[in-house]
Amino acid sequence: MKWQGISEFVAVAEEGSFTSAAHKLDISTAQVSRQISQLEARLNVKLLYRTTRTVTITQEGSVYYQHCRAVLDGLQHAEDELLNLQSKPQGKIKLTATVTYGEQVILPLINDFQTLYPEVDVEAYLTNKRVDIVEDGYDLAIRIGDLKDSTLMARKLSQRSNFVCASPEYLDKYGTPHTISELSRHNCLLGTLDYWRFHVDGREKSVRVSGSLRYNSGFGLTQAALQGIGIVQLPDYYTKQYLSEGRLVPLLEAYRMAEEGIWAVYPQNRFMSPKLRVLIDHLVKNIE
Template sequence: MSRWETIEAFVAVVENGSFSKAADKLEVSKSHISRQISQLENRLDVQLLNRTTRVISLTDIGQSFFPTCKEILATLEDAERALIDQQQKPRGLLRISAAGLFGEDFVAPAAIQFMQKYPDIKIDMDFSNRVVDVISEGYDIAIRAGRLQDSSLIARRIAPRRLVVCASPKYYEKKGKPNNIHTLTNHNCLMGTLHTWRFKENQRHIDLRLSGSWQSNNGRALVHAALEGLGLVQLPLFYVEKYLNQGLLETVLEDNNPTDTGTWAVYPSSRHLSQKVRLFINFLVEEFSKI
């Protein structure tokens, strides 16, 4: 009789509250469970359980021993599951939330390549702009940008996110260029979902509250407004890079671009990350290392 079996029996009895329920769970006899608990207590020379005709409870030393036993079993299960994953091809449905241009132009093509590499994977991708509840709505991964709010989710940085401020030459002809971030209040700032822009000043990051005559939760709409000379915009570089290269937009305040933002894959916390999620996140990191 192995030590693993005695520990498994002990944890099952505590979690199920009786020898008979533990036996049912482990598909063994009640007497078998009783022998395992007795062997564990004899080997350790301690009493782990208080036994009465109606109630089974942990002794003081049993209470201190139980969490360690549960952790040991969980680690063993994780190791077995990871080994099985290595021998199997990833399969099943992968539900992803990835809004905005980055989701459309980067995540979606990467997901297609991932499916071609692993044909037993199915993808369901949602492009809603709202921040989904990953756990309650059943998503495996959500792609999020910028600074993350505190949560129980695990986050892994998958790509850089360089924010730039720019406008069209015709806007600068009319209004001039801001010479520091605090003169932006004198300019028409085209705003997204937030009412602030992020900057770096004197080795620290600050958020400036700004306003303008145009606001939209769509990055492309902000780009079009900037191209028409309506005002300044702060957006990730990938939104405006081709227009910068064509001279249709010009950046300003480059020394104040923030350096603390990124693009992240967030997923529910778990002891063992499923193979399909782990492989997809690694795939994104590899793909976006070229950005």
């Protein structure tokens, strides 16, 4: 009994007339009117003002409508979830990621994903600019670091560390810095920012550095460091291989920033589609 009349009431509140609501629900206008009258009688409150020409929602009706709309949405979402759990992943996914991380990590995993789910089409746009994934129509964004947009959903994929490092040849020639202040005496190779981040006395500290090169390419900076030109601060996905091989040496480890999260971020939709769910699961499983 508690459910009777709710769909009819919500339809009238949204459509603005009994006739339009009846058409939307594919029932008779008389049935809509009868169900709402019975609902008002059961609640002992007037939900709608009716005249021969207009229908106006009352203050009480407005409050009741908000709750009823949420209940109906919840039921629809539940049905959609059940249907999608049983459906096969298919369709298109549009995603974005930063250029280097996308090239080195995400795109190879998407290639593997395509072999597993050939009916899912993936369109990837790599950029270091922060895009508005809702406004620009993205299903998924891979983001690194702190998440500031609380309206989006997020799932952690992995984490990264930023290493300060140099080649053994550079250190043999110019010495090894043991404190942050010593960086002023070294050739610090810059990216898009003119400062590096460190962890000092429990807090993040930005330290201005300078050097003979500035590239907006992590790959270019890595190659410069390998050639002994200077010291760099770069994420581990640039330096991990060379650190393990000894071609780069980690520096100032006591001041290294804590690991930053790498996230799969997606709009707060009514439900997550199977195609997006299996892609995110694939990334979580395979990203080191």
